[in-house]
Amino acid sequence: MTRQTREYWRPAAAGRSISSREGKKAMAEVLLTADAARSLVDSVDAFLFDCDGVIWKGDELIEGVPETLELLRKMGKKIVFVTNNSRKSRKQYSKKFKALGLDVTEEEIFTSSFAAAMFLKLNNFSPEKKVYVVGEDGILEELKLAGFECFGGPEDGKKNIMLEANFYFDHDKSVGAVIVGLDQYFNYYKMQYASLCIRENPGCLFIATNRDPTGHMTPAQEWPGAGTMVAAVSCSVQKEPIVVGKPSSFLMDFLLKSYNLETSRMCMVGDRLDTDILFGQNTGCKTLLVMSGVTTLPELQSASNTVHPDLYTNSVYDLVHLLES
Incomplete structure (x- = not known):
């Protein structure tokens, strides 16, 4: 960066990492269960969802997404969508949600x-x-x-x-x-x-x-x-x-201006360790990794992985099954 551009505000980039031994120990404790799901929902006021690999793949909705969003809204939780995909504007994404049968407002969407x-x-x-x-x-x-x-x-x-x-x-x-x-x-x-x-x-x-x-x-x-x-x-x-996108904390600043919430009362739900989960950790949110997108269980459990979510599960639909069980 030149001297001039160094004066510009920069997003944070630091993330939490733990040793592979600590990671393996943590992995045995973070699988989403019925008790963990209830505890998670009780401890947060807002769920931040990534889109690609969590809500949809391409133009196909992932199974159970409508039921999951409906249940969380009925429980009084705020729903926000935070995506790194820059191909669409917030207005264009709002139309995509509608086309997929999801009632999402432009104000609930934060894109890169x-x-x-x-x-x-x-x-x-x-x-x-x-x-x-x-x-x-x-x-x-x-x-x-x-x-x-x-x-x-x-x-x-x-x-x-x-x-x-x-x-x-x-x-x-x-x-x-x-x-x-x-x-x-x-x-x-x-x-x-x-x-x-x-x-x-x-x-x-x-x-x-x-x-x-x-x-x-x-x-x-x-x-x-x-x-x-x-x-x-x-x-x-x-x-x-x-x-400016995930895992930078820049998007969170605008999200906090829209919602009067503490980041400790939020949960970031995503399918990528290096963006979604790291974004949640960088900003002080709880984190839930879903396996419906990029990250696989072997990748999560790999000794070389240094980013560990608070919880992990197969897809967002598991929240419905576990909370209603």
């Missing part, structure tokens, strides 16, 4: 695309500067709603570069920030444009929505996540980005 826009707003990003986006419509829409001028996105996925003798690639010198997120239209043109802005525009911020290596873009299999695009740009500019 929203976090990126709010990061600029919090740090008084100059309205005279532009934002270049390596990502999709979700980031562009949230930036425009926040009042920022932006370009790039899917449109630049159609552009090519002709690597010929004496070819000079020009870029907008008024770009003051580059935001990189999940981008199915990622190409060499975008990587060069982003790299030039970060390297050559004085004080240009390099922001990543998240660094997830993979994600469930379809229910059939995992696909490269935003972390692969971030890594490409990071390698090119030889600089680490400011990460």
Whole structure:
């Protein structure tokens, strides 16, 4: 980071780790049981749910999600959705929830695309500067709603570069920030444009929505996540980005402004150890890992794993079975 960008507010990145021996001991104690489920529900006022791999895979709802959300709402629990997927804005995600038969308001959704826009707003990003986006419509829409001028996105996925003798690639010198997120239209043109802005525009911020290596873009299999695009740009500019999505605590600041709750009275429910569970630990929440997405039981129990949830189970539907048993 340059001297100028060091003055910007940065999200926290520290997480809790324990030795493999402690981890194995803890693993024997954290399987979700009926008693543990009742104790968990009694001890928290809000459940924070990741989406991909927890609520759905691709465009398919995971079994038991509607029943689980309905039960928790009937018990008076607040429900919030915190996702690293930046492809959609909060408004677009609200439509997706509705299409899947879930009644979720825009105010209950916190995305990494929203976090990126709010990061600029919090740090008084100059309205005279532009934002270049390596990502999709979700980031562009949230930036425009926040009042920022932006370009790039899917449109630049159609552009090519002709690597010929004496070819000079020009870029907008008024770009003051580059935001990189999940981008199915990622190409060499975008990587060069982003790299030039970060390297050559004085004080240009390099922001990543998240660094997830993979994600469930379809229910059939995992696909490269935003972390692969971030890594490409990071390698090119030889600089680490400011990460605003999980496991950074940045999203929590906005969540706490919306809900008058203590983080100790919240539970983060997710399928990834390195993002969801670490996010919960970084922010002081209780944590519940579900095996319906990325993380497998062997990975959780591996001696090399240093991130351990408070509880783990197969899917969110287990909460219904255990609480009603």
